[in-house]
Amino acid sequence: MTGTGTRKTKAMTKDQWKELFVKNAIYIVIFLIIMFIIIKEPAFLSLPVLRNILTQSSVRLILAFGVGGIIILQGTDLSLGRSVGFAAVIAGSLLQRADYASRFYPDMAALPLVLPLLASCAVSAFFSAINGWVVAKFKIHPFLATLGMMITLYGILSIYFASGAPGPQPIGGFDTRYVEFVIGSTLGIPNLVIYAGIISVIVWVLWNKTTFGKNLYAVGGNPEAAKVSGVNVGKTLILVYVMAGILYGIGGFLEAARIGSANNGTGFGYELDAIAACVVGGISFSGGIGKVSGAIAGVLMFTVISYGMTFIGMDQYFQYIIKGVIIVAAVALDAKKYVKKS
Amino acid sequence: MLVQDYLLSIKGVSKSFSGVQVLKDVHLEVKAGTVHSLMGENGAGKSTLMKCLFGIYRQDSGSFELAGKSFNFTDPKHALENGVSMVHQELNQVVQRSISDNIWLGRYPKKGLFVDEKKMRADTLALFQKINIHLDPDTPLSRLSVSQRQMVEIAKAISYDAKIIVLDEPTSSLTDNEVNTLFDIIGVLKTQGVGVIYISHKMDEIFKISDYVTVLRDGRYVGTESAKNLTMEKVVNMMVGRDLDDRFPPKTNVPGEVHMAVRGLTTKYPPVIHDVSFDLRRGEILGVAGLVGAGRTELMESLFGVRTLVSGEIQVDGKVIANSSPNKAILNRFAYLTEERRETGIYPLSDITFNSTIANIEAYKNKFGFLVDSKMEKDADNQISAMHIKTPSKREPIRSLSGGNQQKVIIGRWLLTNPDVLLLDEPTRGIDVGAKYEIYQLIINLAKSGKSVIVVSSEMPELIGITNRILVMSNGYMAGIVDTATATQTDIFNLAMKYLNNLREAEV
Numbered sequence: 001m002t003g004t005g006t007r008k009t010k011a012m013t014k015d016q017w018k019e020l021f022v023k024n025a026i027y028i029v030i031f032l033i034i035m036f037i038i039i040k041e042p043a044f045l046s047l048p049v050l051r052n053i054l055t056q057s058s059v060r061l062i063l064a065f066g067v068g069g070i071i072i073l074q075g076t077d078l079s080l081g082r083s084v085g086f087a088a089v090i091a092g093s094l095l096q097r098a099d100y101a102s103r104f105y106p107d108m109a110a111l112p113l114v115l116p117l118l119a120s121c122a123v124s125a126f127f128s129a130i131n132g133w134v135v136a137k138f139k140i141h142p143f144l145a146t147l148g149m150m151i152t153l154y155g156i157l158s159i160y161f162a163s164g165a166p167g168p169q170p171i172g173g174f175d176t177r178y179v180e181f182v183i184g185s186t187l188g189i190p191n192l193v194i195y196a197g198i199i200s201v202i203v204w205v206l207w208n209k210t211t212f213g214k215n216l217y218a219v220g221g222n223p224e225a226a227k228v229s230g231v232n233v234g235k236t237l238i239l240v241y242v243m244a245g246i247l248y249g250i251g252g253f254l255e256a257a258r259i260g261s262a263n264n265g266t267g268f269g270y271e272l273d274a275i276a277a278c279v280v281g282g283i284s285f286s287g288g289i290g291k292v293s294g295a296i297a298g299v300l301m302f303t304v305i306s307y308g309m310t311f312i313g314m315d316q317y318f319q320y321i322i323k324g325v326i327i328v329a330a331v332a333l334d335a336k337k338y339v340k341k342s
Numbered sequence: 343m344l345v346q347d348y349l350l351s352i353k354g355v356s357k358s359f360s361g362v363q364v365l366k367d368v369h370l371e372v373k374a375g376t377v378h379s380l381m382g383e384n385g386a387g388k389s390t391l392m393k394c395l396f397g398i399y400r401q402d403s404g405s406f407e408l409a410g411k412s413f414n415f416t417d418p419k420h421a422l423e424n425g426v427s428m429v430h431q432e433l434n435q436v437v438q439r440s441i442s443d444n445i446w447l448g449r450y451p452k453k454g455l456f457v458d459e460k461k462m463r464a465d466t467l468a469l470f471q472k473i474n475i476h477l478d479p480d481t482p483l484s485r486l487s488v489s490q491r492q493m494v495e496i497a498k499a500i501s502y503d504a505k506i507i508v509l510d511e512p513t514s515s516l517t518d519n520e521v522n523t524l525f526d527i528i529g530v531l532k533t534q535g536v537g538v539i540y541i542s543h544k545m546d547e548i549f550k551i552s553d554y555v556t557v558l559r560d561g562r563y564v565g566t567e568s569a570k571n572l573t574m575e576k577v578v579n580m581m582v583g584r585d586l587d588d589r590f591p592p593k594t595n596v597p598g599e600v601h602m603a604v605r606g607l608t609t610k611y612p613p614v615i616h617d618v619s620f621d622l623r624r625g626e627i628l629g630v631a632g633l634v635g636a637g638r639t640e641l642m643e644s645l646f647g648v649r650t651l652v653s654g655e656i657q658v659d660g661k662v663i664a665n666s667s668p669n670k671a672i673l674n675r676f677a678y679l680t681e682e683r684r685e686t687g688i689y690p691l692s693d694i695t696f697n698s699t700i701a702n703i704e705a706y707k708n709k710f711g712f713l714v715d716s717k718m719e720k721d722a723d724n725q726i727s728a729m730h731i732k733t734p735s736k737r738e739p740i741r742s743l744s745g746g747n748q749q750k751v752i753i754g755r756w757l758l759t760n761p762d763v764l765l766l767d768e769p770t771r772g773i774d775v776g777a778k779y780e781i782y783q784l785i786i787n788l789a790k791s792g793k794s795v796i797v798v799s800s801e802m803p804e805l806i807g808i809t810n811r812i813l814v815m816s817n818g819y820m821a822g823i824v825d826t827a828t829a830t831q832t833d834i835f836n837l838a839m840k841y842l843n844n845l846r847e848a849e850v
Contacts, residue, residue, distance in 0.1 A: 221436035230448035288438040
């Protein structure tokens, strides 16, 4: 955050201080909330709590990277939650214990973990690619294109969910290899955190070191400029959606085992958490702006606040109010940077 | 290899849109290592010509030749790849990204799977050295000034090995120092054999850097002269011509006593206007002239309460009034016809009734607060007949009318609020010649009926044709007011350029 307040020649004027404060107001508020939590319950500052927060943030972060790329393109993705749900149901249905009573596929042999993972990713990426294609080809606003996809996906997902041998009931009794892979630890670090870490690195490289990433920012910042410079805008758009789909697939695969079951309601509303985290982390709806570190900060802040508020025993409903206000305040402050005065 | 006389030849290009001829037999020939200025008033056909060159439009007849070979570009990208590039007045860049990201956009150097940042940086620096620019390639464009961004765009053009570079109003938002830097760069380009087409309204610049000047007027080719043989007087005559014949109705309005007095108007936020004072008489038509960016529209917006004032006052009939918002201004019986009819004037899908009554909607309420359709429709009918609006019915969406008729509906909308002071910003923009005459007649009739009118226009003949006096803005300052009957176009041009280069002096 280097604002205009960092001129070296002159001392900062009152206006510059004000601007610096406004620009970072949301971080100041969040910092105050965290301080409040720590003062009320000093035990919040402990290793197990940190572990829990990181673990809870992991899947959210992977999803935030997916929708974050789309937001950089001046888009949004409402179908994220249903896509995650579909991926979770597919992974769960393919990875149940052999001795579990009501298996989705009663006679299926144990699969290597990678096959269900690929299946989840393929399905999510397929539907996400359709989103990208519709947005690129028909110039439909992503809000509407993905709203349609969100509803359609719920239908398809529910049909698949109901088609299993035991009928429409939650899919559980997962293979221990699968459960261990997701919720186990390696050298004391939760596996989920390791996966989120690896994916963060991959996304960072993709966004910053490849032509794909540079085109992503260029198309998001000024599609017209990208077009006249010979960037294939439509292709970039579809690729970004496909990448988002793959991340949703991974997220869904992990989420089923993390929760321990999956049904057609899994993932519902996740898109709003992911979008909110991106926005609070500085990935702007006006396009072309957003960093991997921003998504990480946004997700962590949300998890810390909600975990912390629960930790000090704050009423659940009250928490919603605080979260809602933070989102609107973050967007309002973001918008303030671009308002033209007359 | 043959030495070609001309790098680029534009030969007899004509273009018309739905029967209206906008370019007729235009020629332009650019030699390597020279700056060729293209001049003409707004609407003279400069940008249409460039759009034909870059393949955005296809000319009806005529041809383009590059180093003796005939060609037609399909789009700007195609032109760029063939060494012809344009730096637009509105820079088309990804401001969130760095300089080198912008220059190599669409053709990033790669090293394996990744973008070769090192090469990109080195190539950018080499490029900058060639044209003497000192900027760090990693700086985001959002932190550069407009002139620096322009230089980046020029550097980008050169990186495509451009032989012809078109600069469209490049100095409109530059300071003096920045203009000098730009001219230095143009000097470097000339020594490297690049041909520059320079489009500008600023006379002094043209004489400073041009080798040749070509003038267009009303889409016609007027002539090409070596800059050495030209004077400002001669260029102005070439640009505006002398025949104002009968494109304008007779001015039959008679200005009366002072109606509105404006004193020391100064705005807070950029683009700023400084210390503007003038009187407007009842029944007078006052023109406002000036170059692009001189503050004409800003002056209208200040009068109408759109812009925040730091000082100054407006008196109507001797009483000070406060137009602190457009709503207040309407209550004080001001009306403002905006410059961009399509963007801020019409509600395209709504019908004529809605479009004519919307500004006066309070007047159509009955005692329960509901709108009375019959009243609104009656007023719409009245407007249609009073202003000869050509439309099958008042229920027609305004979008389906011609530009001139749309403009009449909007003027009618304001007349229904019964205004006293009419502010008209480019009232005939985008309207064909016949319809213009009707708008002029309408404006003169309004003044005759005792309303006071201010008309902003970029078309000099229009201002001279219908106004009583002309206020000239220059770089945010008022450069003077001239009597239309005695002023010459050269006087007005000179006033318009008064504060362009001595900003400091003007502030003292």
